[in-house]
Amino acid sequence: MSVNWSKYSAPMAFYPLAGRLIPWFACVAVVLMGVGLYMGFFVAPTDFQQGEAYRIIFVHVPAAWMSMFLYVVMAVWAGIGLGLNARLSFMMAQAIAPTGAMFTFLALLTGAMWGKPTWGAWWVWDARLTSELILLFQYAGVMLLRTSIDDLRRADRSSAVFALVGVVNVPIIYFSVQWWNTLHQGASVSMSTGSKMAATMLTAMLLMTLAFWLYSVAVILSRVRCIVIERESLPVWEGEPTVVQKVAEVR
Amino acid sequence: MSRSSMWEAVGGIVRRDLLLAMRRRSDAAMSVFFLVIVVSLFPLGVGPEPAVLRTIGPGVLWVAALLACLLSLARVFTADYVDGTLEQMVLVPQPLAVLVVGKVFAHWVISGLPIVLLSPLLGLQFGLSGESLGVLVMSLLLGTPTLSMIGTIGAALVLGVRGSGLLVALLVLPLYVPVLIFGAGAVTGSMAGIGAEANLSLLGACLVLSLFLAPWATAAALRIALE
Numbered sequence: 001m002s003v004n005w006s007k008y009s010a011p012m013a014f015y016p017l018a019g020r021l022i023p024w025f026a027c028v029a030v031v032l033m034g035v036g037l038y039m040g041f042f043v044a045p046t047d048f049q050q051g052e053a054y055r056i057i058f059v060h061v062p063a064a065w066m067s068m069f070l071y072v073v074m075a076v077w078a079g080i081g082l083g084l085n086a087r088l089s090f091m092m093a094q095a096i097a098p099t100g101a102m103f104t105f106l107a108l109l110t111g112a113m114w115g116k117p118t119w120g121a122w123w124v125w126d127a128r129l130t131s132e133l134i135l136l137f138q139y140a141g142v143m144l145l146r147t148s149i150d151d152l153r154r155a156d157r158s159s160a161v162f163a164l165v166g167v168v169n170v171p172i173i174y175f176s177v178q179w180w181n182t183l184h185q186g187a188s189v190s191m192s193t194g195s196k197m198a199a200t201m202l203t204a205m206l207l208m209t210l211a212f213w214l215y216s217v218a219v220i221l222s223r224v225r226c227i228v229i230e231r232e233s234l235p236v237w238e239g240e241p242t243v244v245q246k247v248a249e250v251r
Numbered sequence: 252m253s254r255s256s257m258w259e260a261v262g263g264i265v266r267r268d269l270l271l272a273m274r275r276r277s278d279a280a281m282s283v284f285f286l287v288i289v290v291s292l293f294p295l296g297v298g299p300e301p302a303v304l305r306t307i308g309p310g311v312l313w314v315a316a317l318l319a320c321l322l323s324l325a326r327v328f329t330a331d332y333v334d335g336t337l338e339q340m341v342l343v344p345q346p347l348a349v350l351v352v353g354k355v356f357a358h359w360v361i362s363g364l365p366i367v368l369l370s371p372l373l374g375l376q377f378g379l380s381g382e383s384l385g386v387l388v389m390s391l392l393l394g395t396p397t398l399s400m401i402g403t404i405g406a407a408l409v410l411g412v413r414g415s416g417l418l419v420a421l422l423v424l425p426l427y428v429p430v431l432i433f434g435a436g437a438v439t440g441s442m443a444g445i446g447a448e449a450n451l452s453l454l455g456a457c458l459v460l461s462l463f464l465a466p467w468a469t470a471a472a473l474r475i476a477l478e
Contacts, residue, residue: 176429
């Protein structure tokens, strides 16, 4: 069976497709999150150095991974939008930014909650913490730039350029902060040394990562649907999205 | 496109921007005064102990340089945008990215170079000594052009946007982080006896990279703004 995939680059055609996909992604995300959290909290062994406090990593590490991954995905969609001049790509980039920022914030928050019992401080100017904070600033920049520009086309393209500039800058920031950190601090607590991870811990963490990933897809697709409604002025206020599907079929 | 006409265009833009700046000297002087005032406020805030001042000196000077550079960014394109010169610049046969390099260079001469020249004096206020003063000047000499390069991307992105003054700060300051770290790190390193070569080399690398990439991003942003 061959599918004409390029058909779905039109927002009107993508809208019903996204609607059909969302429940699947959402259900699998919930199941995986349940299994992952159960494994993380009840199956995985207690860490002999950090006790029970380490269990926050089952949320923290996947959130941090997703925050960086989503920034790259956002920049890729922005680049595709600039290159191919495709509206749906810009909509995807717009929809990804809030979820990415949410994961960045979640990573910072859980990091602070882990840092207090383990390091004895809510915040340490650790390399990873600092670069994650700057990543949050960059997400904020992308979203603020978009909302400050009234002209939709310019808002799309300007924030796309900024997202691409940011993606070049993120690795430079990461390394600069790391070198700065090693210059300033001597022996301090490092996250990389310490434990070889037990197999169940790794499994739980990977399950949670997968769950966050699917959750992101579900949330981003529903946000894209909202953006499509908003931009294409679809008449959904009269009823359910079935109206939209009919409109899409007619076209 | 002959190479000589490209240089002529760049030279013309630099000459024109410098001439305009000379006609309005107070504009350029303002960001320098801002730098001096900000730097002078810190000893009043944290206390006059020489040891403390020497520790925070490099960082304070660099952050102040960052902010001073930021304040002058609004001037790079706004006037040209308002009176239509920018549209003419987009239409000329020379590539826009090359013209942007001319604009950036002029911006650096107007707002970056005075900071570099003034920095030894400000460094003395913070008790920096001979060699660190030299490193401070060197780091600013290598770092401020990068600040101008990155800053103009932001200036082009927010051209004609409401609340652009604050917005450009929010966009550009996170991008300035590496330059700040390497710049202040070079001075602290020389004070601590580690040596400044590594950080100065990294600043140079940042400059080359931004020289290579930033004009394209700025040109793209300008085209989007002028659509």
